[in-house]
Amino acid sequence: MTEVASSVVHEVLGRRVLDVDQPIIDYIVNVLADEDFDIGEDGEGAFEALGELLVAAECVSDFSECRSVCSKLSEKFGKHGLVKPSPTVRSLAVPMRMNEGMDEEAPKKKPELMDGPVMSARDKMKIERKKRKDERQREVQYQMHVAEMDAVRAGMPVISVSHDGGGGPVVKDIHMENFSVSVGGRELIVDGTITLSFGRHYGLVGRNGTGKTTFLRHMAMHAIDGIPPNCQILHVEQEVVGDNTSALQCVLNADVERTQLLEEEARLLTQQRELEFEGADESIKGVSNGTIDKDAISQRLEQIYKRLETIDADSAEARAATILAGLSFSTEMQKSATKTFSGGWRMRIALARALFVEPDLLLLDEPTNHLDLHAVLWLESYLVKWPKTFIVVSHAREFLNTVVTDIVFLHGQKLTTYKGNYDTFERTREEKLKNQQKAFEANERTRAHMQTFIDKFRYNAKRASLVQSRIKAVERLGHVDEVINDPDYKFDFPTPEDRPGPPIISFSDASFGYPGGPMLFKNLNFGIDLDSRIAMVGPNGIGKSTILKLIAGELQPTSGTIFRSAKVRIAVFSQHHVDGLDLSSNPLLYMMRCFPGVPEQKLRAHLGSFGVTGNLALQPMYTLSGGQKSRVAFAKITFKKPHIILLDEPSNHLDLDAVEALIQGLILFQGGILMVSHDEHLISGSVDELWVVSEGRATPFNGNFHDYKKILQAS
Secondary structure, three states: OHHHHHHHHHHHHHHHHHHOOHHHHHHHHHHHHOOOOOOOHHHHHHHHHHHHHHHHOOOOOOHHHHHHHHHHHHHHHOOOOOOOOOOOOOOOOOOOOOOOOOOOOOOOOOOOOOOOOOOOHHHHHHHHHHHHHHHHHHHHHHHHHHHHHHHHHOOOOOOOOOOOOOOOOOOOOEEEEEEEEEEOOEEEEEEEEEEEOOOOEEEEEOOOOOOHHHHHHHHHOOOOOOOOOOOOEEEEOOOOOOOOOEHHHHHHOOOHHHHHHHHHHHHHHHHHHHHHHHHHOOOOOOHHHHHHHHHHHHHHHHHHHHHHHHOOHHHHHHHHHHHHHHOOOOHHHHHOEHHHOOHHHHHHHHHHHHHHHOOOEEEEEOOOOOOOHHHHHHHHHHHHOOOOEEEEEOOOHHHHHHHOOEEEEEEOOEEEEEEOOHHHHHHHHHHHHHHHHHHHHHHHHHHHHHHHHHHHHOOOHHHHHHHHHHHHHHHHOOOOOOOOOOOOOOOOOOOOOOOOOOOOEEEEEEEEEOOOOOEEEEEEEEEEOOOOEEEEEOOOOOOHHHHHHHHHOOOOOOEEEEEEOOOOOEEEEOHHHHHOOOOOOOHHHHHHHHOOOOOHHHHHHHHHOOOOOHHHHHOOHHHOOHHHHHHHHHHHHHOOOOOEEEEEOOOOOOOHHHHHHHHHHHHHOOOEEEEEOOOHHHHHHHOOEEEEEEOOEEEEOOOOHHHHHHHHHHO
16 A cells, blocks of 8 residues: 555655655655545645645645645545555454443434535534634633733733743744735735744845835734734844843843742742741641641642743753853843843843743844844854744844845745745845746747737738737737846945045054043054055954044043044944934935035935935935935935045944945945944955954954954854
8 A cells, every 4th residue: 555655646746756855755655555544525634634744845835735735635545545454353352332331322313404504524623623723722822811911010021931841832834824014004015925934044135125124023913814823922123121130130031931930939938937937836726727728838839849840940040141141241241230231232131031032933133233243153053053933134144144044035025935045045046037037038039029920910811810829829928027126226435536645544552441441442553544444353342433433533542642634534334323313304304404505416416326216315214224224324424525434333234235235335435444343244345454352452363254253163
């Protein structure tokens, strides 16, 4: 029978069988060949037993095709599978009465009269299955609701952890079909369909403003049909609210169940001690009642200890501390109150909470923005081993190449999934677009050739039959979409008209320390000119941004001197400039207020040189994505044609296409560049010198970024 099943499977699946691992094919064959396996009507049983495996192994392209394949299997096998052998007759060791245990013989059931059609066994089975599923979901929702209410009463953000006793995931694959996402009346995704396979790591990419963050928010709110109600989703988007809770405790509090169990344990132990104290004085009445309470308390404490052991509560603190340490929190910082941290560090705490909770689906929006290279490398290694599903939006190409298994591309209001990392996606998509363009051109040539014949002989009676056949052929000719490429991004940095002679900027034994604080830098000696192409790297908090402020003149040295040419114009880009945009204005009005008296057309042209064109220049700033706001900030700081551009994490919030455009713009810029960044692709593509900031020094590094990264990974 196994041979018969194998033959049928190969016949139904065709050549795709050759691309599937043999153990998977063997498993499918063995399931179908099992004597007790019931394929069911229209292949329903086969779909339930093998559907997810067939899709995951790419035997079929999606669940719709999977149903079709299972239906074909049903036709080949028959609805009860392979022909079963006659059942073996078993002799009973002891005589058995079939009505044993019944008080009286059950009366024969009379057939009921029904107004409508008789319900099939299959429909009854479906209803019963749905009823059981709904009951399970109601119970899960109730438990989640109780946990959420307790969390709200405790004043903590609502995050619950699902510790299932079996160790397996509560939620596996997530299928979202035919959904739409819009914001402010603008449609971002139309008729979207996507399957998130359990344990896969997805990189969500697409241009700024296409709706990546909005899509994640809709998923986090369970606002898309297809997400199971018991699927626990965490969206790391906003920093934690600072209060007196320590960073470590804030992470531990994310596990609501553990927190509640420990609080209940403390409360019961207090009650237990009070009852023991009362029981010690025999003159106090109600001792016997206290004894009963004591037994109940002991029983409940035993349950709590068993549950704490099951969820491995003892190791929770060590796990939380390890995660925080990986994100560059020292032991002292872990003990500090969350309100003492800046927004970037509180964002790290939010990320640590999500990693600690380990939800069914983790949604990360630009997680590397607030991390230094040390923390990025740690996060990469942590996410590579992540056992569940996550989706990450990131502009960092190397980060995506390391941590994701699939790419989800949001383009033209559609979602398309590609296997492999970002580099693989780029190659695959480029090849796909080339083939699509070739098909379109061939289709157009064929159509034009036939149409020429039709137009030439339309009124020729002798050729009437040929003309009609051509007309029908044109109608049968399928439509092939033309390839419509996104408009190219531009980062066109203006060339300074005057070039001051050297020295441009020079540090001579410059030292600096904030008032009341330690000395950050001692005896800095270096120079920057119009040919400088430098990237500064080093841990967060070491003072890289402080050096940029010293160069720009926003800070003055504590001792020593910093010389700047009187003619030099310096532009500084940082997150502060993006956050400082007037959200009630639009990009054009904002530029007009910053540069009064400048003709509108000149300002429009300058915005256009950074890709802020057409209607985008007239949209309210609050409707722009982070990357679009960044481009407005770039336009503002470069309008005066600077000689030196200082960049503090310039790729944050830019999409991958925009980062490529930024690299090209910096290559063509005819001035000096000094940037602070941990983006390997940006640094490798736009600068030729690396400085390492550490121990109060800014020292040139003998090697490229890849060499520096290897040193960090080895340490």
